[in-house]
Amino acid sequence: MSDEAPLTLKGTPQGLRLRPLTEDWAAVLHALQYALQDADAFFRGGRVILQLDQRPLTEAELLALRDLLERHDIELWVVLSDDSATQRLVRSHGIRTRLPGETAEPSPTAAPEDQQALFVHRTLRSGQSLNYPGHVIVLGDVNPGAEVIAGGNIIIWGRVRGIVHAGAFGDASALICALDLNPSQLRIASHISRSPDERRRKPKPEMAYIRDDHIVAEPWTMR
């Protein structure tokens, strides 16, 4: 997302953290709508933490945001504001004003939220879905009919036969690595590609990324 964007949207383990960067609420909603359309399946069923800090919010602005999120099946969960009028307004609509179990100071050893990774040690079977805002590492296979969706990179130490989607918030620099990369579909940011239809003889480790607007998969060679 560029610096001029009217908002930042960041996946965190607690929820999606939305921070408006402009006073123009209409522009914020407009940009948000675009972002939600792009990754609808990923956000669906999720919840949003709105980080306002000093900016006061009117009731109309609050309700417009909540309606937009609800149309995408997303809950407006927490509004973080330093403005006491805004806090009262938010609470009157049954929305939290602080994160549960929030500590005053973030622990200094924790990695930034978007650099956290989820480690999964099992095979994902047909019908199972793994969604995580950070990176995902799977020690096991991703079988046909299973899906892994990550905000960051995806590393599969095993066979990939299902669907993997890296950079689901639009990060086109995301990578997908696997010991045997033969997915039914490969997605990075908003790019989609399929595996070649013919069956492969010898699986080898591969790494997929976006180059010149296309997803390419290259065999992993030790340098």
Added chain:
Amino acid sequence: MGKIITVSSGKGGVGKTTTTANLGLGLAMLGKRVICIDADIGLRNLDVMLGLENRIVYDIVNVIEGRCELKKALVRDKRYPALKLLPAAQTRDKNAISEEDMENLAHQAAEITDYVLIDSPAGIEHGFRYATRPAELVLIVTNPEVSAVRDADRVIGLLEANGRAEAKLIINRMRPEMVRRNEMLDADEVVELLAIDLIGIIPDDQDILAAANRGQPVVLDDRSETGQAFRDITQRLEGADIPFLPLKGPSLLQKIFGR
């Protein structure tokens, strides 16, 4: 306490009921007491395959609704009296019983027998859930074809999510000559994908159908290779380490002279 085993698959038509009938009889042939429960309420088949259809008086729903004792509803097999069948109700549907009902019933049955074999309905809905709920072991039946394996994978995933039962795999309808021609998944490919223990490979066999139609499961025929494959599974259930049959395709001579 007897062991409670459910036969399931996800996909329909892969041979769950055939497997239940053959394993039930096979275990009875080993001298074990077996109660087969047909959990496919509304689509009752197990009685037909066992040739016991015309002996049914009461059914599973009668027992669950308390209108008859479990023992009274059991139909004794005509060949091996150690095998008993609790038939499904044909005139009701799956909503007639709950998961708790099935759990209680299966444990009640386990008290008076060595094995309780539950024939699960196809699908992953309510019928599948109540049929697998009481199981210590779930035998997953699949065919060496992509869609059946995919469904088996889904079922194994659901069982793992519950974390209750162990799952073992039966590959049914294996055709060695098709595997050789690379037209069918081979057993290794199926096991590799599903990553659970294999307990049996059943060759594809026209006799199975004929046997089912006669109500004389193929396990009774000691010259049948398919019957042997089922008898081997019963031994493995009993803890014996039986090697897998080498799957014979038609030999060259059989190909030349016809079968």
